[in-house]
Amino acid sequence: MRFWRTICLDMSATSGMKTDIVSKKRRAGDDDRSIYLNYWYGELVQHYGLQKPGSPRQPFEVMIFDQHVMRATARRRFFVSKNGYIGLAPPDTQVGDMICVFAGGKIPFIIRNLEKGKEPSNDTGEFELECSLVGDAYVHGLMDGEAVQMIDEKAKEFQTFKLFWVFLF
Structure with missing residues (x-):
């Protein structure tokens, strides 16, 4: 279904x-x-x-x-996420990209981690994730506020990251 x-x-x-x-x-x-x-x-x-x-x-x-x-x-790629979500994403979506619903937002987006393999950048051993926006997505099961509900139920938590626009010509 x-x-x-x-x-x-x-x-x-x-x-x-x-x-x-x-x-x-x-x-x-x-x-x-x-x-x-x-x-x-x-x-x-x-x-x-x-x-x-x-x-x-x-x-x-x-x-x-x-x-x-x-x-x-049209111009969409079907995907199955690591957690079993299925959806349609931009055609340049890759394995390892992440599904993100921005705080205050309603629809999911696909973001790409730009720091694969980088070392932590502060004394606590953590770093602020740097990501690029791949595009919007349809993710079945995350289109009606379910992501916010997961935050409310403590099943997921907010993650802070820097978002960069990457233009490829």
């Missing part, structure tokens, strides 16, 4: 779904799940050449879902 919600950013491709009061976007619902299953059924039938000549085309909702998934995943 997490996969299909991830590839469509957990947003409905069709009308008639419940509206999320905060974002004014329609969240994916049970109707979208059945559209997703029909979408994959059609993809498998087409891939293995099982469609009979003259068979009816995909339902309109499935074609809309296909377009929605294409837009949602």
Whole structure:
């Protein structure tokens, strides 16, 4: 269930779904799940050449879902994090990059540690992490304030770091 919600950013491709009061976007619902299953059924039938000549085309909702998934995943890389989160991130995301929700923010970002292999920079043996921003991400399970909830429940804690903008030309 997490996969299909991830590839469509957990947003409905069709009308008639419940509206999320905060974002004014329609969240994916049970109707979208059945559209997703029909979408994959059609993809498998087409891939293995099982469609009979003259068979009816995909339902309109499935074609809309296909377009929605294409837009949602364009210039994105699917990932599975070390902690089991799945999501879509910028195409230059690498193994070892970190998921970060900035204090006061709502959406996750991917950041890259610029200090791999560096020695601690102060007397306590700690150093302020230096990172670059890779870009925004969809991380299933971290899109509705779950990161803040983890802080509140002491499952995670704030981490301070310096953020650098790195432009590659």
